[in-house]
Amino acid sequence: MTFRVGLLGHGTVGAAFHELLDERADAIEAQVGTRPEISGVLTRSRGDFDDILERSDLIVELMGGLEPAREHMLRALRAGRHVVTANKAVLSRHGEELFDAAREAGVQLRFEAAVGGVVPVIRVIQETLAAAHVDRVHGIVNGTTNFILSEMARTGASYEQALADAQRLGYAEADPSEDVTGRDAAAKMAIIARLAFGAAVTFDDVQYEGIEQLTSDDIAYAKEFGLSLKLVGTAERIDSGISVRVFPAFLYGEHPLASVNGSFNAVTVESPKITEITLSGPGAGGPQTASAVLGDVISAMIPPPTLMPPAREVPLVRDVESAFYLHLEVADRPGVLAQVAEILGRQGVSVKSVIQHGLGDEARLVMVVHPVLESSFRKAVELIGRLDFMRSAPRVIRVIEETF
Amino acid sequence: MTFRVGLLGHGTVGAAFHELLDERADAIEAQVGTRPEISGVLTRSRGDFDDILERSDLIVELMGGLEPAREHMLRALRAGRHVVTANKAVLSRHGEELFDAAREAGVQLRFEAAVGGVVPVIRVIQETLAAAHVDRVHGIVNGTTNFILSEMARTGASYEQALADAQRLGYAEADPSEDVTGRDAAAKMAIIARLAFGAAVTFDDVQYEGIEQLTSDDIAYAKEFGLSLKLVGTAERIDSGISVRVFPAFLYGEHPLASVNGSFNAVTVESPKITEITLSGPGAGGPQTASAVLGDVISAMIPPPTLMPPAREVPLVRDVESAFYLHLEVADRPGVLAQVAEILGRQGVSVKSVIQHGLGDEARLVMVVHPVLESSFRKAVELIGRLDFMRSAPRVIRVIEETF
Numbered sequence: 080m081t082f083r084v085g086l087l088g089h090g091t092v093g094a095a096f097h098e099l100l101d102e103r104a105d106a107i108e109a110q111v112g113t114r115p116e117i118s119g120v121l122t123r124s125r126g127d128f129d130d131i132l133e134r135s136d137l138i139v140e141l142m143g144g145l146e147p148a149r150e151h152m153l154r155a156l157r158a159g160r161h162v163v164t165a166n167k168a169v170l171s172r173h174g175e176e177l178f179d180a181a182r183e184a185g186v187q188l189r190f191e192a193a194v195g196g197v198v199p200v201i202r203v204i205q206e207t208l209a210a211a212h213v214d215r216v217h218g219i220v221n222g223t224t225n226f227i228l229s230e231m232a233r234t235g236a237s238y239e240q241a242l243a244d245a246q247r248l249g250y251a252e253a254d255p256s257e258d259v260t261g262r263d264a265a266a267k268m269a270i271i272a273r274l275a276f277g278a279a280v281t282f283d284d285v286q287y288e289g290i291e292q293l294t295s296d297d298i299a300y301a302k303e304f305g306l307s308l309k310l311v312g313t314a315e316r317i318d319s320g321i322s323v324r325v326f327p328a329f330l331y332g333e334h335p336l337a338s339v340n341g342s343f344n345a346v347t348v349e350s351p352k353i354t355e356i357t358l359s360g361p362g363a364g365g366p367q368t369a370s371a372v373l374g375d376v377i378s379a380m381i382p383p384p385t386l387m388p389p390a391r392e393v394p395l396v397r398d399v400e401s402a403f404y405l406h407l408e409v410a411d412r413p414g415v416l417a418q419v420a421e422i423l424g425r426q427g428v429s430v431k432s433v434i435q436h437g438l439g440d441e442a443r444l445v446m447v448v449h450p451v452l453e454s455s456f457r458k459a460v461e462l463i464g465r466l467d468f469m470r471s472a473p474r475v476i477r478v479i480e481e482t483f
Numbered sequence: 484m485t486f487r488v489g490l491l492g493h494g495t496v497g498a499a500f501h502e503l504l505d506e507r508a509d510a511i512e513a514q515v516g517t518r519p520e521i522s523g524v525l526t527r528s529r530g531d532f533d534d535i536l537e538r539s540d541l542i543v544e545l546m547g548g549l550e551p552a553r554e555h556m557l558r559a560l561r562a563g564r565h566v567v568t569a570n571k572a573v574l575s576r577h578g579e580e581l582f583d584a585a586r587e588a589g590v591q592l593r594f595e596a597a598v599g600g601v602v603p604v605i606r607v608i609q610e611t612l613a614a615a616h617v618d619r620v621h622g623i624v625n626g627t628t629n630f631i632l633s634e635m636a637r638t639g640a641s642y643e644q645a646l647a648d649a650q651r652l653g654y655a656e657a658d659p660s661e662d663v664t665g666r667d668a669a670a671k672m673a674i675i676a677r678l679a680f681g682a683a684v685t686f687d688d689v690q691y692e693g694i695e696q697l698t699s700d701d702i703a704y705a706k707e708f709g710l711s712l713k714l715v716g717t718a719e720r721i722d723s724g725i726s727v728r729v730f731p732a733f734l735y736g737e738h739p740l741a742s743v744n745g746s747f748n749a750v751t752v753e754s755p756k757i758t759e760i761t762l763s764g765p766g767a768g769g770p771q772t773a774s775a776v777l778g779d780v781i782s783a784m785i786p787p788p789t790l791m792p793p794a795r796e797v798p799l800v801r802d803v804e805s806a807f808y809l810h811l812e813v814a815d816r817p818g819v820l821a822q823v824a825e826i827l828g829r830q831g832v833s834v835k836s837v838i839q840h841g842l843g844d845e846a847r848l849v850m851v852v853h854p855v856l857e858s859s860f861r862k863a864v865e866l867i868g869r870l871d872f873m874r875s876a877p878r879v880i881r882v883i884e885e886t887f
Contacts, residue, residue, distance in 0.1 A: 210511065
């Protein structure tokens with residue numbers, strides 16, 4: 080008996096998936112009892128979607144982009160076909176429409192390859208942690224930016240130099256904006272939050288910042304506090320709501336994500352009963368993504384469907400507590416620290432540690448403050464920025480403290 | 484509709500599971516459509532197995548020990564009931580009998596909680612990597628020994644001191660032999676190897692060594708080579724066979740397991756298409772194990788069964804290549820290094836780095852050698868041990884090199 084797989088898209092990942100499926104078909108048949116076969120391939124220049132849909136039990140969507148990918152997936156689900164996709168753009172913007180269609184048709188919509196490269200974060204949240212109440216997910220979910228930040232830390236290179244290296248080595252695209260602005264990570268965190276909290280989070284709900292403004296001297300100063308810099312996605316419960324954000328953050332050395340370097344991805348899931356699980360592995364490449372897609376295809380070959388429950392309404396929290404790193408270039412004269420400390424104190428900001436660097440034109444105050452509501456801290460920074468001894472704008476980076 | 488769960492055993496884990504199931508029953512019913520309920524509890528002093536079996540859709544076995552746990556599980560499976568267990572002793576010794584019974588009855592036998600604490604290594608190997616050809620699994624699968632070794636490295640304590648600390652803090656039992664001899668880790672690696680390679684590996688097939696012979700000065704010397712000491716389980720393909728072993732090993736700093744400290748567990752799965760996935764989290768505690776058990780119960784509530792394919796016959800390889808750390812206490816006189824090097828050379832052992840320590844009665848040669856067949860290296864060490872300038876027996880610890 081064969082299980083017919085219609086393949087939409089035949090670029091790097093599509094071709095790798097096609098090859099891997101052919102290579103592993105015997106082993107899968109031995110295991111599952113059914114043999115997967117490609118029943119048709121749709122590319123820009125060949126194939127007809129309706130014809131492929133007719134001859135398939137499952138559609139693998141690897142075209143990327145919003146349309147016609149969304150339309151094809153929706154039609155496949157409504158026609159009672161399982162769908163496996165790596166399309167984070169569609170899932171993070173039109174997820175509910177697709178989840179609803181899958182639930183109504185009683186078919187599977189699987190998307191492990193959309194988030195975290197080979198790291199099986201989707202399956203672990205959906206299945207291993209099905210019984211758990213997830214409090215927080217922290218993720219390094221973009222390999223390009225993690226590579227750039229690792230290089231900046233390792234070599235002292237500037238952002239521009241490290242980006243150029245990443246492009247030369249194939250870790251960043253010619254137009255890197257989707258990665259370096261945090262947009263790619265934001266889409267992935269929206270999907271993770273949808274799963275972890277059952278809330279209808281979309282891309283537009285995610286507050287995100289990129290890494291373009293980061294300087295190598297911030298990384299160097301922060302080392303003195305034992306901190307390493309990552310582009311971190313967080314999805315967390317706060318009181319009765321949730322917050323989903325992506326931002327550059329310093330991590331203390333003991334944090335499980337602090338040692339994740341190069342183009343690796345990693346996700347830490349926190350839940351009171353289990354404390355935490357950390358998953359790590361290479362970020363997406365063609366063969367890795369193809370492997371995740373094939374794992375989903377095999378799971379879909381074994382009925383019945385794992386259905387996604389309808390989303391709940393949960394308020395989004397936008398002002399969140401966090402610790403911060405603050406870098407101030409100041410004039411070298413008495414009373415500077417006292418004035419800064421007074422403004423911080425008035426806004427309820429408590430300093431954890433402070434280092435004075437340099438003399439004269441090189442003088443700077445570098446500090447880490449205890450967790451405080453972001454709006455209070457920003458207010459203090461705004462006031463500090465107006466002081467007459469400031470030689471440039473204050474630089475702020477969040478600091479994530481390990482909770483265990 | 485209710486899903487009736489019969490619970491065998493009501494110790495720490497059993498009681499934690501009972502409590503967790505009651506707490507999460509509403510959430511599970513909302514998600515799965517069926518409500519799990521404890522239909523009966525068997526302890527040494529109360530309950531009747533036949534009666535509980537009759538009134539259950541699934542049996543959770545948390546009694547531990549070989550009998551009557553094995554007999555109860557077998558009878559439950561043959562009576563068409565799903566079984567969820569955390570019993571590594573039974574699975575690693577009588578796994579095939581249970582897997583066969585589950586396959587014949589078409590019911591599920593799930594055991595995530597038997598290996599790796601909250602780390603979902605079973606599900607990831609069985610499901611995420613269903614399509615992958617796994618080459619090697621490295622695991623830190625015993626939290627007690629990892630805690631002891633972490634303490635020895637952190638504080639310089641002796642094995643005896645660190646064990647006493649672990650006992651005082653509840654990380655080691657009064658009789659720690661199951662953990663410190665490597666037996667517990669060996670049972671877990673047998674289960675992992677069964678899954679990863681589809682071969683009928685049992686506890687008796689695993690070569691294991693414990694941590695009782697380790698000294699804190701080996702840990703200190705090895706730091707100079709950038710090495711950290713762990714009790715590592717390995718399950719790997721070698722030519723047409725497999726090797727499954729547990730032994731203390733030094734890891735280079737870049738290895739994903741090198742930074743796993745305290746009572747944490749972690750597993751790295753290597754496969755050519757995906758390179759590697761690392762999973763880490765706290766080792767087993769009552770609530771953690773209960774959470775893994777409940778995850779399995781929920782998966783079993785969603786039919787049809789994930790069946791374990793029959794095992795294949797695969798030869799066990801017992802002589803394996805490895806790099807080694809070698810510590811020699813020698814007399815402080817000329818020609819010592821030359822004689823050692825000559826013996827190593829004749830056995831085909833190539834030295835990677837060597838440090839000479841101390842003078843006079845403190846003189847020692849500490850070295851790391853390149854990977855070599857273990858039998859050749861042992862032969863060389865035996866010959867070196869007979870040299871007249873040796874002040875004590877050579878000390879040998881394997882070194883694992885990161886393959887990526």
